[in-house]
Amino acid sequence: MKSSEPHMGGVSILHIAIVLMSLAMTIGAYLYSRHQVDLQVENRFHAAKDRAIGLIVDRMSRYEDALWSGVAHVDALDGQTNRLDWKAFAGSLKIRERYPGANSFGVISYVERDDFAQFQAARAAEGPGFDVYPVHDQDFLLPITYIEPEDINAAVVGLDVAHETNRRAGVLAIRDSGTAQITGPIVLMQDSGHTPGFLFYTPFYRGGKPQTVQARQEQFAGVVYASFVVRKLVEGLLSKDLREVRFSIRDNDKIIYDEHSDEDPLRDNNPMFSDTVSLDMYGRNWVLDIRTNTAFRQQNGSEQPTLILIGGLIIEILVFSLLVMLARSNRRAQAYAHQLTVDLRSKTEHLERANAEIEQFVYIASHDLRTPVRGIGYLADIIEEDLEEIFGPLDDHAEIKAQFKMIHERVNRMNDLTKGIMEFSRIGNFEAEVPPNMNLEALIADCVVDICVDAAQIQLSSDVDKISCDSYNFRRVLESLITNAFKYHPEPDAAQIDVSVEDQGNRLKVSVRDNGKGISPEFHGRIFDVFQTLRKGDEPESTGIGLAIVKKAVQRHGYNIAVSSSEKEGAEFTFFWPNTQTSEDPELSKVA
Structure with missing residues (x-):
């Protein structure tokens, strides 16, 4: 008999559809997993980026605190600090240990031209060798008066920062604002590499902290400052070897720090992630170009x-x-x-x-x-x-x-x-497997034990005590019907099965009735077909072969099986079985 289901090359279209749906699910799982991995990797990049930015901001904040503590030191001495006082204060800060990114901490004095002789005399009293340089035509001077560590920065003592635009503009800006600010890019005299740097200023005033611009201009006495080479500042913040990102820093149009070098062994020419971040850094706008390196790619591949x-x-x-x-x-x-x-x-x-x-x-x-x-x-x-x-x-x-x-x-x-x-x-091999007469009550008792139910849930009413014809397959049929009644009952503990065996001479009429959810009449013929099942998604798995085996076993003896049921009214299966042993196979008789 040919199947009515369409086929393609011997495989049914239904099977192909199932395989394609499964393949679609596999691809969907791959894409979802790929998306989740990409999100995780992107989050790692943002974490690394935020960590680098946070270190820069946090360290600059610590430097600011140190500078304001210097201002407090100067104010505590009413502006009369000297070289030894500043050395003692700087020593208490432990500059080299706690502030490795700074080249120096020092004091720049604000000196009017008319007061320069008095200022020079005060410095000479502290020790010889103090000279202000270079010469310029400004109305005021801004000489570096004290600096620590002095041993490596002695050459810049006396340097008048008013001679250079960025240094001078930074001083005048904080004089008027009263806030901490950094200068535009400069090259420090003590930097033999001539790389970009900057000065970090905090102002101090005579007679307390003024509240207006005019008062600040009149009472301005100088600044406490720190000098930085940007390269050393970044090295003091975080080691490149411990980072998965590289960045450059641009102050307006000038690059003041750049790690995107072809000489970097971890440079990634096609970074997985990159971002540009703008930082308002104490009066200057720093733009960070942050990119991942090859270490990031290697550690985040999945x-x-x-x-x-x-x-x-x-x-x-x-x-x-x-x-x-x-x-x-x-x-x-x-x-x-x-x-x-x-x-x-x-x-x-x-x-x-x-x-x-x-x-x-x-x-x-x-x-x-x-x-x-x-x-x-x-x-x-x-x-x-x-x-x-x-x-x-x-x-x-x-x-x-x-x-x-x-x-x-x-x-x-x-x-x-x-x-x-x-x-x-193997249904047709019943004759070779016929055991001695089978006791019906023993069969029911076995079902109770096998299914693990209460004995009162299965009731037997029979005109005969034993089955003598093909008892092997009779047992298979009856056990299958009873097991199905419990398996598909919505409440197995409340299931009630009634088995009836009526002696009709040369045949037995057998019925199995349950109080389950029933079967809609439109499915009565379908349930006996091979691989057919009415199972819903939340019900037990079914192969769709059990009732087909029952039907085949009954038909081998020339009879049939029928079901009487409607939804929510239970179901009753009825079939006939030979009452005496016979070797005749009705199916073979029909063919012959």
């Missing part, structure tokens, strides 16, 4: 999405191969059955042997199909173990865990299907 895709594709290939094998086996079985049918029409004496060969073929084919099914289950276990070694427990990856659960469920279902097919093929 093989998880690829493994999911490869594993899914392997499983899809195995499933499709299994379907092809099933299709080929089905074609071979159909061809073989057709040939046997032709032979039976001309040689009826070989019918029994031919049927036995067909059954044996189906049995062997079903048995052989279990091998690739077990192989799929074994491969799924291996892939799952490999993924756990790479990513840890898969309970933390719900999507992957759900996919493997689905694979194992489908493998178990395929095992159940092949087992059911094998049982279905």
Whole structure:
């Protein structure tokens, strides 16, 4: 008999649709996993970026605190600090240990031209060798009066910063604002590398802190400052070797620090992430160009999405191969059955042997199909173990865990299907398996134990005590009907099964009635077909073979089985069974 289901190359369109849907789910899982990994990596970049920016801002804030403490020191001495006082104060700050990014901490005095002689005399009283330089035409002077560490910065003592625009403009700006500010890019005299740097100023005044611009201009006495080479400042903040990002700093149009060098062994010519951040840095606008390096790429590469895709594709290939094998086996079985049918029409004496060969073929084919099914289950276990070694427990990856659960469920279902097919093929061998007479009450008692229910839930009403004809298959039929009644009952503990056996002479009338949810009349014929099931998504798994086996076992004796039921009214299955032992096979009689 040919199947009415459309086929493509021997594999049904339904099977192909299932494989395509499964493939779509695999690709979807890959894309989702890839998206999640990308989000995690991007978050790591933002964390690294924020950490670098935070270190710069935090360290500059610490330098500002140190400068204001210098202002407090000068104010505490009413502006009369001297070289020894400043050395003692700077020593208490532990400049070299606590502020490694700063070249120096010092004091710049504001001196009007008319007061310069008095200022020079005061410095001479502190010790010889103090000279103010270079000469310029400004109305005021801004000489570096004290500086620490003095041993490495002695050459700049006496340097008049009023001679240079950026230095002078920075002093005048904080004089009027009263706030801490940094200068535009400059080159420090003590920097032999002539790399960009800047000065960090905090102002101090005579007579307390003035509240107006005019008062600040009149009372302005000088600044406490720190000098920085930007390169050394960054090195003091965070080591390049410990960072996964590289950055450059631009002050207006001038690059004052740049790590994007071709000489950097970790430079990434095509960075995974980059960003530009603008910082308002004490009166100046610093623009940071931040990019990831090759270390970031190496540490944030993930093989998880690829493994999911490869594993899914392997499983899809195995499933499709299994379907092809099933299709080929089905074609071979159909061809073989057709040939046997032709032979039976001309040689009826070989019918029994031919049927036995067909059954044996189906049995062997079903048995052989279990091998690739077990192989799929074994491969799924291996892939799952490999993924756990790479990513840890898969309970933390719900999507992957759900996919493997689905694979194992489908493998178990395929095992159940092949087992059911094998049982279905062996129905005709009832005569070889006939045991002695079977006691009906013992059969019911066995069902109670096997199904684990209350004995009162199964009631037997019978005109006979024993079954003598094909008791093996009778037991199979009755157990299957009773088990199904409990399995698909919405409340198994409340299930009530009534078994009735009526003696009608040469046959027995058997009925199994339950109080379950019932079966809609439109499905009464369908439930006995092979692989047909009315299972809903939340109900127990079913192979769709059980009632087909029941029907075949009954029909082998020349009878049929019927169901009487409606939804929510329970169901009653009724069939007839020979009352006496017979070796006649009605199906063979019909063919002959």
